[in-house]
Each structure stands twice: as structure tokens, then as C-alpha cells.
Amino acid sequence: MNEMLASTVTRAEVEDLFYHEADLLDSWRLDEWLTLLTDDASYYVPPNDKPDADARFALFTIADDIVRLRERVIRLKDPNCHAEYPLSRTRRLIGNVRITGVDGDAILASANFIIHRYRHNDLQRVFVGQYRYKLKRQGGRLKIAERRAILDAEELGLLGSVSFIV
Amino acid sequence: MNYQPAGSDFVVENAAQQTFFVNREVFVSEDVFEREKRAIFDRCWVYVGHASEIKNPGDFKTRPVAGRPIIFCRDGEGRVRALINCCRHRGALVCREREGNARQFYCMYHGWTYHPDGRLKSVPGADAYGVAFDKDEMGLVAVPRLEAYRDFYFANFDRDAIALERYLGGAREYIDLVIDQSPSGKMQIISGTQEYDIRANWKLLVENSVDDYHLITTHSTWLNYMRNSGVNVTPPKGELLPTRGFGRDLGNGHLTTDNPNYRGRPVARWISVYGEDAKADIDALRNELVQRLGSARAARVADTNRNLAIFPNLVINDGSSVTVRHFYPIAPDRMHVTAWALGPVEETEAQRARRLHAFLTFYGPGGFATPDDVAALEAAQLGFAAWREVRWSDLSRGMAKARDQQLATDEGHLRVFWRKWNELMEARA
Ligand code: FES
Ligand SMILES: [Fe+2]
Numbered sequence: 001m002n003e004m005l006a007s008t009v010t011r012a013e014v015e016d017l018f019y020h021e022a023d024l025l026d027s028w029r030l031d032e033w034l035t036l037l038t039d040d041a042s043y044y045v046p047p048n049d050k051p052d053a054d055a056r057f058a059l060f061t062i063a064d065d066i067v068r069l070r071e072r073v074i075r076l077k078d079p080n081c082h083a084e085y086p087l088s089r090t091r092r093l094i095g096n097v098r099i100t101g102v103d104g105d106a107i108l109a110s111a112n113f114i115i116h117r118y119r120h121n122d123l124q125r126v127f128v129g130q131y132r133y134k135l136k137r138q139g140g141r142l143k144i145a146e147r148r149a150i151l152d153a154e155e156l157g158l159l160g161s162v163s164f165i166v
Numbered sequence: 167m168n169y170q171p172a173g174s175d176f177v178v179e180n181a182a183q184q185t186f187f188v189n190r191e192v193f194v195s196e197d198v199f200e201r202e203k204r205a206i207f208d209r210c211w212v213y214v215g216h217a218s219e220i221k222n223p224g225d226f227k228t229r230p231v232a233g234r235p236i237i238f239c240r241d242g243e244g245r246v247r248a249l250i251n252c253c254r255h256r257g258a259l260v261c262r263e264r265e266g267n268a269r270q271f272y273c274m275y276h277g278w279t280y281h282p283d284g285r286l287k288s289v290p291g292a293d294a295y296g297v298a299f300d301k302d303e304m305g306l307v308a309v310p311r312l313e314a315y316r317d318f319y320f321a322n323f324d325r326d327a328i329a330l331e332r333y334l335g336g337a338r339e340y341i342d343l344v345i346d347q348s349p350s351g352k353m354q355i356i357s358g359t360q361e362y363d364i365r366a367n368w369k370l371l372v373e374n375s376v377d378d379y380h381l382i383t384t385h386s387t388w389l390n391y392m393r394n395s396g397v398n399v400t401p402p403k404g405e406l407l408p409t410r411g412f413g414r415d416l417g418n419g420h421l422t423t424d425n426p427n428y429r430g431r432p433v434a435r436w437i438s439v440y441g442e443d444a445k446a447d448i449d450a451l452r453n454e455l456v457q458r459l460g461s462a463r464a465a466r467v468a469d470t471n472r473n474l475a476i477f478p479n480l481v482i483n484d485g486s487s488v489t490v491r492h493f494y495p496i497a498p499d500r501m502h503v504t505a506w507a508l509g510p511v512e513e514t515e516a517q518r519a520r521r522l523h524a525f526l527t528f529y530g531p532g533g534f535a536t537p538d539d540v541a542a543l544e545a546a547q548l549g550f551a552a553w554r555e556v557r558w559s560d561l562s563r564g565m566a567k568a569r570d571q572q573l574a575t576d577e578g579h580l581r582v583f584w585r586k587w588n589e590l591m592e593a594r595a
Contacts, residue, residue: 045532047358049264056519059358059507062532063522071394075387075534082384083537121548123365154264155361157502161537 005102009142014109014135015097017142022092025165030073033165037144038136041066044148045162051150061151061162076164083163088119090164094131106134106145113149115166125159127166128152170558177588178558179581184565186581190553193367193546198591199498205590206478207232208323211333213480213492214238214248214309216508217317218354224267224282228259229504230494231321236309237261237271238319241283246314248321249284249306260306271306280306316345317353336416340474344484346467347433348510349454355490356522360505362531364493366543367550368479368501371493372583374539375481376413376423376473378574379563384542388534391527396438397429413564413572413579419477419586421579427471430486432521434468439527440520447516475579477586482508487525499547505530 017036024033045062046053055063064072075081096112115127134146149166153159171178171187176198178187192198214231215238226239228251235251237260253260253273260271260280270287271280279287284306292299311322313330315338320330331338345353364371374380382389392399411425430437434452436445455464471485483489491505507525509518528535549556561584564576572578 047360049359049361050357053358055522056515057357059356059360059522059530060526060532061360061530063526067395068391068527071391072534074394075391078387078390080386081538082541122544155359156363156531157361158363160362160364160531161540162532163537 005105005107006099008137009099009107009135011097011099013142014099014107017135017144018094018097018109018111018131021144022094026090026092028076028087030076030165034070034073037066037069038138039066041069041144042146043069043165044146045166046148046150048151048153048155061156062166072165081163083161086120088117088122088164090115090117092116100132103134106136107142109133109135113166117164123158127159127162129166170560174557176591177584179585181565185560185562186565186577186584187558188561188584190550190557190559193369193550194498194553196498199495201591202495203233205593206587207494209327209590210478211313211320211322211327211330212478213476213490214312214319214321216353216355216490216506217246217314217319218352218511220246222267224269225265226261226268226282227265228261228263230502231309232323233494234309234323235259236321237306239268239282242281243283245283246312246319247283248309248312248319249280250309252307253278254286254304254306255289284308316341316351333418334476335418335420336414337418337420337422337474337476340416340422340472341482343467343470343472344474344482344488344508346455346459346463347488349458349512350510352511353488353508354511356507356509356518358507360491360503360530362503362540363496364501364503364540364543365499366501366540366547367498368493368495369583369587370543370546371501371503372475372479372481373580374543375483375491376421376475376574376579377577378411378413378423378425379577380539380542384538385535387538388528391534392429392439399429411574413574413576415569415572415579415582416474419583420475421582422472422474423574423579425471425574427469427485430524431468431471432487432517432524434464439524444516444520447514451517475583477583483529486528487521489525489529 021036043064046060050058076084079085092113092115094111094113099109101108111131113131117125129151132148135142136145176189176192212232219227220240223240223242223244226237228237237249237251239247241247251259251261255278258273258275260273277290281287286301286304309321310325315330315334345351389399414422414424434455436448455468474482480492488508489505490508493501493503495501509521526533530536561577561580564572564578
């Protein structure tokens, strides 16, 4: 681990970022959420059967570059996004936050998550898994350069669509 | 006037009135669900898997096929097998992994082991069995019939079924069109599986997979995304419906849409979403197609989108990417979907990445379109709770026109499915 870079961030700072992000996502303040990301951020949900796969070679559930991620937010705000209209209610609990290393100028951090999701006319669905993040310091702020939400379920099965931002 | 039928038949077609109705009981009834297992899934060719998924001797995948646990594998001699994953001793699954490479299948219950070709290899304490015990007879049971068309393997649980090639009929030509993307004629299933349930009857996904009537309403957010990315989503002049874009009957209950493409295809039709860098590469792909196939066939491969439904439950979409997906009913109101991406084996890293990116924009549980299809199907299933009061689904679009004039936005191709379904269900009644 690059001690110099790693020492510029504390776990408390990473936790603050994760908890703030969780609040923005659960309250559907998606434009504000986008401001937590770098201009070249990406968002991945790997396939359940290949959680360690690379999106260039494997079919993911979600593999957004920043362009498509911004479009995803536009879609999610549109009442014609039928899978999320009416919006689901989500509540995410984040724990086991750790700084795990560095990669170039990025700080690596991980956390476990449980997301309860409720929708009108629908089952309660629980998404459980691990976040793996790449974080970068920009203008003094810690920003998200990459977020990967790895689901523990062996297959999506009754989780159905991954239509909200995990 | 009585627009809708009386009575309680499952499928009611009235040529004079130009109407076609499906009784919603078929989406909710336990009895229909049970009868479908015997009349449809035990008699039709059902998809098992693609040869590229099990490249080497000993490679295996386990998956349900027509409700049975199946090991899809390649034996020591390199032959493809579909074995029923059920121990001959007292029934346990002999393979409990999703995939892998095995020199033998070992039943964890009492330790019987089987070769990858199914033969029984060893039985602990075999001397306790009587004189009639015959190891040669006690191998894993193979599916009654296993046949392939161009690397797509299908099983049939009816030993007397017609040959797969005959069964596929006109669908073969459309499978060929997909495979023609590959210079060597070899496509492969790409790693990474999308498996999800939909809380709706499986037949709704057949309809939805080929239904172009819903595009503009159900998928307006996807159309927005394409527009925002600089893609012209209005059909260009001369390609405007209703002069192009057909729904076709391919015989035996198979059907397809056949549409001019104007929203990009990673095989040979560049759009701005792919980026400027991709332009030259896609031109080269197109040149290769023209060289190999001639310009007419190349245009057919490169410039048309085709959503192909192979009766009863396999869909191959060749559009912004190629998807292979099949789906099984678990209950009248629930299905399990498995979807893969298919691509030419010789694709470069950049081409593969472009294909996968295009796939995810539209398709799959995290795409910009599929989740809304799922929402539509689940909304329909919820509505069907009132099937006794609101009995009929209306599939009459295009009934006034000849069968070979059906547009992809009509419902003529959906009726192809329903006529076959009804024929098979009545044959068993
Ligand atoms: S059930 Fe397989 S060895 Fe007994
Ligand atoms: Fe759709």
C-alpha cells in the first residue's frame, strides 16, 4: 500500500462519504448524488455468477461509464421509467467500512451493504453485497471514481430487475 | 354487436369479425400450467445450451431444462451430452455445482460415481447387490433426444419427436443470419449470465419479446437516451412503417420480427454512441461482410434487426447486440429467465467491449429497457386477477390484412405463437 496516499484519508472520512451517499440515493436526490462522482466515474454491478469479472470481457448486469450513468439518472427521474414509477422506497445499511489499498492515485475502500427495497404492488426485496470503491481527492474533496456493487445472491432470481441505483 | 367472444375457449379467432382473443385464464390457471408441462414442454424441442459453453472434455454446466435438473457436458471423447442430474441409486443430484470441469460425477449421498458420458463408474460395496444388478444399465439417464443446429443444443423429452432441423423449419434461416456475423461461422456465449425471475406468466414474455407495438410507450426513456446521444430515432424516409418491418410466421409456432435497422448495430452500422474511434473498425467489419457474403446478404446481416422466437421458450434477439434467452414457468404467475450475450469468436477486445456496452444499454435486468418490460408484464399479471370479469386479451391488430402483410407492430406474429400453443393444448385435452 502506498502509505503516503493512504494516510491522506481516514476511515471516518470514507464512512462520512458512504453514509452521505446512501442518504442521497435512498432519498432519490440523484442530481446531488452525481456531484459526489468524478467526471470519468463508472458504476458496475457484476454478473452474479462471475462477481470478479471484467466488464470488457463479460456480460454484466450494469456497466455504466459516466455518460450512461448520467443518462441513467435522467431516466430514473422520468415518470416513464416504469420499473421505478412509482419510485421504490429503499433503505441501505452500510457497515464494515475499510480502506483496503491504493491503485495509482486512487484510494480503495470497501463496505458491506444491505438494501431493503419496497414497492407498491411488489414483494419486499433485499439486496445484500459488498461495495468496492475507488476514491480520488479532487479540490480537497474525496470523490467517487468507481463504484462496484457486488451482489451476494447466486442469481438475481426474485430480486428481479436492478432498476434503482444499488 | 358482440365484439368479444362468449364462452371459455382458450383462443378464439374470428376471421369474419377480424378478431383474435386469448382467454386470460391461461395466464393464471394451475390446471393450464400443469397441462402445459405435458403438452408443450414434454413434446417440443427445448433449448439446453450452446456448444461454446462446454469447450473441453469434462466441461459441464448444470441448469433446469423443462423442469428437470440437467447436466449439459462434454464427455471424454468430446461428445456433447445432456444427462439428467439424478442419481440412479436414490435420486440425489450427482452434480451440485453451477459449472466446472469434472473427470467424474460423484454422488455425495452414498458415493456412486459416474463418467462424464453418464456410465456408472463405481459403487461402494457393490457386492451387496443381487445377481440382476447390472452396472451397464445404471448410468445417468440421458435426455431422450438431444440434437443441435449450428451449435445450439436442444432436448426433447418425447422420443418420437420429429428431427430438430425439421422442427425449426423457417427459423433456421434466421439462426443462420445471426451466425453470418462471424467470419468463421462460429459464435460463442460470452461469460456472465443474467438470471432473474419475472412475476408473470411465461407466455407474456414470448409476446413481449417480439411485440413492436409497445416500443414507443414502454421504452420512451431508452429512446430519450438514444436521442440524447445523437442517434436519429425517427425512422428515416423510405423505412417508415408501414412499408417495412414485418412480423413473420416461420412455421411450427416459430416467428420473428424483421426490421430495417437505423439505431445502430455493432456488427456493421455505426452510431454516435460507439464513438468516433469505432467508425473505421465498423467500416472494416462491414467490408468483411460484403467480401464474404456479397452486398445483398451483407445488408441483410448488417442492416436488419430480428427478434426470433423459437417455440416454445427460446428468444434470440439480433439487434443492438445478440441476446439468447430462455425462460421457464415456475408457477402460473412466475417465470425464471436466463439470458446470455452471443458474439463472434474472432471479435477483438474493442469489438467485444462495444457489443457488451450496446447490450447493456437496452437489455437485461439493469438495462434501460428490459426492467420496463418486466414492469409491464407484472402489471398485466396483476390485472389478470380479474380474469373472470375481464376475460379477454385482444390480439387482433392486423387481422384485416393478409398473413404475409403483418407488420412488426401488428399482432400477426403473436397469433402464430398462440395458434400453435392452442393446437398442442387441444391435442392433449
Ligand atoms: S443417492 Fe446417489 S449414491 Fe445413493
Ligand atoms: Fe420491450
